Amino acid sequence: MRNDIENKILIPFMLLLILSILVLTIISIANSYKLILDNEGNYSRRELDNILVYMDYTKDEVQDEDEASQIVLDYLKERNIENFFLVHSDEYLIKNINIKDDFFNSQAYLLIYEEYEDYDWTLGYCLEKSSLFYEVLDNERYLILVSIIVMIISMQVTIIVSYSISKPIKQLAAYCDKIIDSSSFNEKIDIKRIDEIGILSDALNNMIARLEENNERLIEMKSLSTIGQFAAGIAHEIRNPLTGMKTSIQVLKYRLCKEDNSTNGRLFDGVISEIDRINELITGLLDFSRPRAPSFQETKLLNVIDMTLKGINKAEEGKNIEINLKYEEDIIIWADNFHIKQILLNILNNAIHSIESRGVIDIIIKRIEKDDGHDDLVEVQIQDNGCGIDEKNLNKLFTPFFTTRKKGTGLGLSIVYELVKINKGTIKINSVLNEGTQVIMQFPIYGVEENEEENTNN
Amino acid sequence: MSKSIIYLLHFAIYTLLFLFFGKGGFKKTNNARDFFVANNSFGVGQSVFTYCATWFSAASMQGVTGNVYAYGVSTILYSIAPWLFGAIFHIILTRKLKDYDVITVPEFFEMRYNSKFLQVSGGLIVLITYTLYIIIQVAGFGIVISELLNINYFISIVLMYLFIIYTTFGGLFSVARTHILNFSLVIISIIASAAIVIDSIGSLEAIFEGARLINTRPFSNFPYVTETGGLLHPFAKGQMPPSIIFMSFFGWGLGLSTNPQYATRIISTQDRTTAKKMIIYSLIILSLLYFGLTVIGLGARVLVSSIESINSVDEVFPYLINNTIYSHLSGLILIGICAAPISTANSQLLLASSGFTYDIYKNLSNKSIDDNKFLNINRLFIFVVSTMALALSIYPPQSLLEYGGYLWGFFASTFLAPLYGGLFWEKATKQGAISSFVAGIITLLVFIIKGSKYPSLPGVIVSGITFYLVSKYYHGKGSVRDEK
Structure with missing residues (x-):
């Protein structure tokens, strides 16, 4: 039995x-x-x-x-x-x-x-x-007869009840086997019940959906990583001749174009601009594929922001953009100074690009209090009222080479993501199309022992 | 302790065994093929049990014993020989039927003739015939059990109702498992009864010698007084003339040869060889059991040449074990008598269900119905049909009991020509099959209404001729055979 x-x-x-x-x-x-x-x-x-x-x-x-x-x-x-x-x-x-x-x-x-x-x-x-x-x-014969009848009915009911329990479990097992055999997450199990088995089947379906999503992401990341490494390898080879080409073109321009506004001069400028763009792409590729290991130090956030703001061209293409910095205190974080600058630069550049002609960018710095009363994190919010991001693109923002801009490389936010990660921070982006985007980052504060200890060890 | 209590205690033990054997089918059943033909998985042993148990109904157990008691050995020619003759057709059927890989006989009609009409009509015949037959079985069981256990008739038919529902819900897997128990009990019951009868009289020779001298009326309302030597006469000295025996070959024999409950057994075997072995071994076992029943019937007549307290041949065997040869084994023998109709009725209930759900409902409305949903519909239908049969069995319609004997004639008159013709005659056409089906059933009904005692004979003849002529005509006209 x-x-x-x-x-x-x-x-x-x-x-x-x-x-x-x-x-x-x-x-x-x-x-x-x-x-x-x-x-x-x-x-x-x-x-x-x-x-x-x-x-x-x-x-x-x-x-x-x-x-x-x-x-x-x-x-x-x-x-x-x-x-x-x-x-x-x-x-x-x-x-x-x-x-x-x-x-x-x-x-x-x-x-x-x-x-x-x-x-x-x-x-x-x-x-x-x-x-x-x-x-x-x-x-007492009728008592015996009633007992027989009760036994038959009870047996039948028990069989039906146990069948209704074991059947969906078998279905779930068969479903799992099927997934193992086919290595496909496309099928969903269809058990419509409101009891624990229904909950289990829903949970299994959700888990499979998440697995499918992560699997796709993993495959994509794997292929992108390969592409990135390949591209970085090529970038090295391209960068040197590119520098030579740029120098040669600048010399040629100097020799051939005496007038600034001549047609040839504009053509040379165009070529030099494209070479710069290629250079920029190559730099991005190199940063993305092999980011420099962070050198953790006391980093005054306001100083870095100030330096970054000086470096950006907010008057780009005649835009009227107001940048507001809101903070209660100058907070020192435990991170790589240059990485933080690079992160802020990339995000602010994106924000400026998202604004068509007039707009506001708010930079908000605040301490984050934890449940236990310790505030060992700082939150940096950068929000704009630009064109926003379509919801369907939100989960691809950190994917390398994904861009919605014509002249974008698709590496800016990928680099940001990598740099935030290696500086022990987190990043989240909220956006509503045609309303604006909010980037929220958190970094460890300097002075909290675990932060330094953890980061130094790492 | 009173006899009825002894029987009741035996019955209680039988119930426990029955419940144990009947469980397990539910969880093994996943789709229609599992439910109706046990996923074509039966080996020789299992097949023989289910084939024999389906065959061995109250008509064999009580009918043959009672008829031998009343008419003598002519019963062999009247009923046993036609049955065995019909079963020989099953051997012929085996190879071709297995090739078609169908689940039901009406489905074969659809495959062979590409006719939904034939499948639906076939399903309807199966549904109606078996439902009516189940009512007869339930009522028959109720009468015997209520008398022997000294309980209310309604309670006894409720017991039968619960038994058949219990097994049929598990599909053929459950039904066939209980067939092992039931047919084993039938065998034990017959061997025990025959042994007690021979022991009571002395020897087999003494039984035949004693039977030769009987010249009484078997029971008070029986129309004939047995002539001396009549019990051993092949035609019961005129009571069973050759014409009646000839007619019964059409009713019983051809009815049995086309009866879907046996075709289903053939389909449920693993392969053709198993199916053939199943039929051959079954026929050997059944022949031996019929010999045992003949000995019991004749011996009973020798032991008590006339029974005043009974009214029909079906009551002879229960009377015998309860009175004349009452012993410690009577309870066990009684269970054998109960087991026979239960094992036939659950097979028929399953087939009635297939007639409706598979051949009519699924065929007409929803080809791609979900397996679980389909099985639930089947179980619901089984519940409805058996409850209906239970309700009708409380006061069984007199006409049903009267015409019950003609039910197999429906299969002979409608299924015989399209089934065997379709399998073995290349020129058989859809038009021929449909017209023979319709002509057969109309002829049968006309003769039943006219009061003919043997309506199957004209039904089979008209159906056969129509099938041949119409098929030949349409085949001659170049009608393309619709075989798939």
């Missing part, structure tokens, strides 16, 4: 049921048996008492003892009373019983008797107890 759920539910349940039914039946039969035994005893007692009264009466009425006893004997014989006996000097005068002679000493009989000394008679009733028991059993 297999040790499956059906048997685990069915066998104990049925054993309990059968046991209950048996106990119930035995109790019922025992009670009925006791009742019928008492009834028969009382009835026999009453009958016997009546006979004794009659005997006394006859004895009083009829003077002759032999005549009186004969009248009683005739009367009793005429009545032919069931289970009655009358013994005189070890001889049966009446024997309406079909039992062994030694019933006086046997527990198997219900015996009610009296000795009538005047006549030297022993008279009474004797019943075989087993016949009463069978009578009880016969009367």
Whole structure:
């Protein structure tokens, strides 16, 4: 017999049921048996008492003892009373019983008797107890039948219940096997239940969906990483001749274009600009593929922001952009100074690009209090009211080479992500299309022991 | 202890065994093929048990014994021989039917003739015929059990109802497992009864010698007084003339040869060889059991030449074990008598369900229904049909009991020509099959209404001729055979 759920539910349940039914039946039969035994005893007692009264009466009425006893004997014989006996000097005068002679000493009989000394008679009733028991059993047939019916119904119900539990579990197992065999997360298990199995199946579906998402991301990252390494390898090879080309073109321009506004001069400028763009891309690629290990130090955030703001061209293409810096105190963080500058530069450049002509960029710095009261993190929020990002693109922002700008390299935010990560920070981007974008970063504060310890160890 | 209590205790033990054997099918069943044909997985042993248990109904157990008691050995020619003759067709059916890999016989019609109409009509015949037959079985069981256990008739039919629902819910896997128990009990019951009868009379020779001398009326309302020697006469000295025996070959024999409950057994085997072995071994076992029943019937007549307290042949066997040969084994023999109709009725309930759900509902409405949903519909349908059969069994319609014997004639008149013709005659056409089906059933109904005692004969003949002529006509016209 297999040790499956059906048997685990069915066998104990049925054993309990059968046991209950048996106990119930035995109790019922025992009670009925006791009742019928008492009834028969009382009835026999009453009958016997009546006979004794009659005997006394006859004895009083009829003077002759032999005549009186004969009248009683005739009367009793005429009545032919069931289970009655009358013994005189070890001889049966009446024997309406079909039992062994030694019933006086046997527990198997219900015996009610009296000795009538005047006549030297022993008279009474004797019943075989087993016949009463069978009578009880016969009367309990419907109890046995109801027990049979209850057993069948219970068994059927138990089978259905255990089946309804084990079936979806088997389905879930088959589903998992299928995923293992096909290595595909495309299929969903369809179990519509509101109980724990339904919860399990929903959880499994969610887990598979997340696995599928992460798997895709992993594959993408893996391929991008390969591409990045490949591109970085090539970038090295390209950068040197590119520098030579730029120098040569600048020399050529100097020699051939005496006038600043000549057509050739503009063409040379165009070529130099494109070479710069290629250079920028190569720098990005190199930063992304092999970022320099951070040199953790005390970094005054306001200083870095100030330096960064000086370095950016907010008047780019004639835009009118207002940059507001909001802070309560100058916070020193434990990070790489240059990395933080690079991070801020990339994010601010993106914010400026997102603003079409007029706009506001807010830089907010605040301490983050933890639940335990310690404030070991600083949060830097950079939010703009630019064009925002489409929701569908939000999860691709840190993917290398993903860009929505015509002239973008798609490496800016990838580099930001990598730099934040190696400086033990976190980054999150919220954005609403046509409303603006908010970049939230958190970094460890200088002066919190765990931060320095952790980062130094790392 | 009273006899009825002894029987009841035996019955309680049987119930426990039945419940144990019947469990397990539910969890093994995943789709229609599992449910109806046990995923074609049966080996020889399992197949023989389920084939024989399906075959061995109350008509065999009580009917044959009672008829032998009343008519003598002519019963062999009247019913046993036609049945065995019909079963020989199953051997012929085996190879071709397995090739089609169908689940039901009406599905074969759809595959062979490309006719949804035939599948639906076939499903309807299966549904109606088996539902009516289940009512007869439930009512028959109820009468015997209520008398022997001394319980209310309604309670006894409820017991039968619960037994058949319990097994049928688990599909053929459950049904076939209980068949092992039931048929084992049938075998034990027959062997025990025959042994007690032979022991009571002395020997087999003494039984035949005694039977030869019987010249009484078997029971008070029986129309004939048995002539001396009539019990051993092949035609019961005129009570069973050759014409009746010939007719019964059409009713019983051809009905059995086309009865889908056996085709389903063939389909549920692993392969053709298993199916053939199943039929051959089953026929050997069944022949031996029928010999045992003949001995019991004849022996009963020798032991008590006339039974005043019974009214029909079906009551002879229960009377015998309860009175004439009452012993410690009577309870066990009684369980064998109960097991026979239960094992036939659960097979038929499963088939009635297939007729509706697979051949009608799924065929017409929804080919691609989800397996779980389909199985639930089946179980719901089984519940509805069996509850309906239970309700009708409380006061079984008199006409149903009267015409119950004709039910197999429906299969002979409708299924025979399209089934065997479709399998073995290349020129069989869809038009021929449909017209023979329709002509067969109309002829049968007309003859039943006219009061004919043997409506199967004209039904089979008209159906066969129509099938041949129409198929030949359409095939001659260049009708393309619609075989898939």
